[in-house]
Amino acid sequence: MKRKLMLSLLLAGIGFAEVSNSFAQEVKENNQSVFGEFMDRRGTISRTASGKPGVGYWQNTADYQIEATLDDQAHTLTGQVTLTYTNNSPESLDFIWMQLEQNRFKEDSRGTLTTPIQGNRYNGDTDGGFDISNVSAKVGSKGAVSNKHIISDTRMQVWFAEPIPAKGGKATVSMNFSFKIPEKGMDRMGRLDVEDGTIYALAQWYPKVAVFDQIEGWNVEPYLGAGEFYLEYGAFDYKITVPYDHIVVGSGELLNPKEVLSKELQDRYAKAKESDETVYLVSPEEIGNTELTRPKQEGMVTWHFAIENSRDIAFASSKAFIWDAAKINLPSGKKILAQSVYPKESDGIEAWSRSTEYSKASIEYYSETWFEFPYATATNVAAEIGGMEYPGLNFCHFRSKGRGLWGVTDHEFGHNWFPMIVGSNERRYAWMDEGFNTFINHYSTLAFNNGEYPSRLQQTRRSLNYFNSETREGIDTYPDVVNTSNLGMVAYNKPAIGLIVLREYILGPERFDNAFKSYIKTWAYKHPQPSDFFNHMENVGGENLSWFWQGWFYGNGNIDLGINGVFPYSGNYLLSISNKGDIPMPVLFEVTYEDDSMERFTLPVEIWQRGDTWNHIIKTDKKVKSVVLDPDKILPDVNLGNDSWPQEIYDN
The missing domain is CATH 3.30.2010.30 (Zincin-like)
Known part of the structure; x- marks a missing residue:
């Protein structure tokens, strides 16, 4: 009697009218906003809708010749750099912007002044910075020499006597530089004293050109700390x-x-x-x-x-x-x-x-x-x-x-x-390098010596405390904006978990691997944007994934699939499920029968297009003993209590 009463109450609660003889869903309020496009991903002449560089794609080239000398008594590096810059863009350039990242180690740098009083990972020395001299810039081999330049924090604007021609014009910029090697280099470079001497770890050690691209023009975000780097490709010869x-x-x-x-x-x-x-x-x-x-x-x-x-x-x-x-x-x-x-x-x-x-x-x-x-x-x-x-x-x-x-x-x-x-542009989109890298690290760790060390992402639900936190932030938050306590999740783990879900739960390994390898090959030594990644994965993987990109990568909601109940129905069983979270998902569930045999079924994500409840008939002549959603626990579902049936209330 108790079981029949609970069945009646539950079916009334979820709208048993939805389960008619034809099992048609009553349309009340659709979820088009969840499944629709959330950003402009239309193709252009430079970037196709299939996520590839277009016929009009271009990027500039930076080749360097550098000579530098280390003074291990004064802890300084002194050198000379010559940049050969090729302007492949369709417009002439009157100047170029360069990165002077050692200037982060000045007392009045933007990075120093935006570091909290209590400090953080990106603390660094504040008595350093570049000394720049003998700046010389010219277009072509016979152009007039200009030494006009402006240094602003970690950026340097170098002007030419005449514009660098479009579509292949070349220019050279040379200068001398020196700096005191910081002991604390923001956890990216610096020096370490050990018993047998000093270890010098040298990075961000020479003036380098900023990226000029089709999206932003000159990318001149200052070097503050968390945001890493975005650089042109070329050849380096250095002594x-x-x-x-x-x-x-x-x-x-x-x-x-x-x-x-x-x-x-x-x-x-x-x-x-x-x-x-x-x-x-x-x-x-x-x-x-x-x-x-x-x-x-x-x-x-x-x-x-x-x-x-x-x-x-x-x-x-x-x-x-x-x-x-x-x-x-x-x-x-x-x-x-x-x-x-x-x-x-x-x-x-x-x-x-x-x-x-x-x-x-x-x-x-x-x-x-x-x-x-x-x-x-x-x-x-x-x-x-x-x-x-x-x-x-x-x-x-x-x-x-x-x-x-x-x-x-x-x-x-x-x-x-x-x-x-x-x-990719690390200074804006940390998830496109840290997250993707953390994802491939998961599989390399599983493979190393047949699993000598466990992967920290083997159980995605270990991160549920973060996903349930009111202070969580979205993946799309810029690294210099995100709370440093959240950076590990925002830039590393959450995007990696998303790709694991995409590979293991949504697309499957074969379709995912084809698409991901194609993305790497297509954009090798080039500059993809987030939309290029989304478009490429969809086109090679063969799936419209707007609902996933929007929910996981450009939203801050959570996944919560739940079982409302399992009931005998017309000689079979009715499974009632709900999407109680913010992100729709396909529903993989495993049925265990009374004879302990098991069977798995998958419902497509489209069941959630018209609403947040769904009823499905399990056709069987066996007695159903239990049902569990996501049996391999791949989804970081934030509510562990509604993933399985029976629950205590339905026990006889």
């Missing part, structure tokens, strides 16, 4: 002069090993290039033994590097480095080098002695799964930096060990795909 007893590692390929390495070290270097096992170039016992490792015993030595199709470069220098390396095997058959440098404070099999093993595994996995790694070396540097990425080179914390070292190494190397290969 770093250091004391003879230093080891230097940098983005790209070392071009002059015979000039900077002893014959013994050259032999070990060659051996490492052929070894799947880690090989010491400089062992812990050999730190400081320059007679064994260096061809010169006094003065300064210049290390020469080059890299192509890159948007940036970084390097590290120290006399305190242990140095080891191994071969990376790429899908094309090409062999490149994984290498690690770290002080003896980081040594140990539970610590940095496994760094090169981790680096090799990470690069090989991503190359095989998504897109082949394009650079000559993959270098992991131990420094007092939580984790920061540059093309082919990471800075990771020198105290990291075990699972933590794997996680940070894998994450920073994953950034070679986002944003080093796929060149």
Whole structure:
């Protein structure tokens, strides 16, 4: 009697009129606003509606020649940079904007003045900044020279005597620069004193051109802290002069090993290039033994590097480095080098002695799964930096060990795909690099040594406290605007969870992987916008996903699917479900019958187009024992109490 009464009450509550003989839904209020387009994603001449660069797509090119000298007594870097800039845009340019990111380390910088009194992750020294001199700018090889320039915080405007012609015009800009290397470099660069010397982790170390694109024109957001970088692609040829007893590692390929390495070290270097096992170039016992490792015993030595199709470069220098390396095997058959440098404070099999093993595994996995790694070396540097990425080179914390070292190494190397290969605007859309990277990290971690370390995203519902928080913020919040306590969810975990849901629950692995790999290949060394990603995934994946992009990426609502009840009906069973949340979802449910056999069913997302309740007939001649929504618990559904039936109220 109790069961019949509850059935009657429930059906009255959800509107049993909706379950007619034809099971048609009564139209009361539709959800068109949820399923409709939420941003302008129409194709243009530069970007197609299918999410590809259009026939009118262009981007400018920046090639650099740089020479710099490290003074390890004064802790300064002094150098000269020559930028060759190609204007592929359809308009002539009277000037260019450049980034002077070392100016963040001034007492009156915008970044310093917008840092809370109590500080945050992006604290940094405030007694630094660039000294710029001998600015020279000219168009073509014979153009008049201009030295007109304006420095404003972390930006520099350089004017030309005549405009750079459109559609291929070239200009050169050169200048001298120097700066005091900060000890605390906002957790992105800086220096660390260890027993055997100082580790210099150098990034944001040269003046670089800002991006001029079809969306914003000049992208001149200042460098404040959380917002990272947006840079043009080109070729880099750079030389770093250091004391003879230093080891230097940098983005790209070392071009002059015979000039900077002893014959013994050259032999070990060659051996490492052929070894799947880690090989010491400089062992812990050999730190400081320059007679064994260096061809010169006094003065300064210049290390020469080059890299192509890159948007940036970084390097590290120290006399305190242990140095080891191994071969990376790429899908094309090409062999490149994984290498690690770290002080003896980081040594140990539970610590940095496994760094090169981790680096090799990470690069090989991503190359095989998504897109082949394009650079000559993959270098992991131990420094007092939580984790920061540059093309082919990471800075990771020198105290990291075990699972933590794997996680940070894998994450920073994953950034070679986002944003080093796929060149999104990190300063505006952190989720397009941090989120996408956190997503691919999930699968590489599951694959590493058959799951030696767990992925932090294996259970998406661990984040429910955040999703239920009144202080949560949307993924589309700019990184310099978001509350720093929310940045980890907004930029990293929430977008990664969204892609896991898209792959494992909505599209399925095959359709998702086809689309995601196509997106990477299509936008390699280019500048995609959010709409390009959305359009490309839809067109290759074959699904209109506006409801998903709007709800998860450009909204702040939650997922809450629930079971209202399961009832005998006309010899079968009626399943009544509701979308109690803000984001519609397809409904995957698993039925367990009295004989303990199980069966899974999927209802499409379109069941929610006309309302937030739905009734479905489970056709069976077996007795239904239980029903559960999302049996694999992929969805971060915020209400765990309504995902299954029976609930206590329906028990006999």
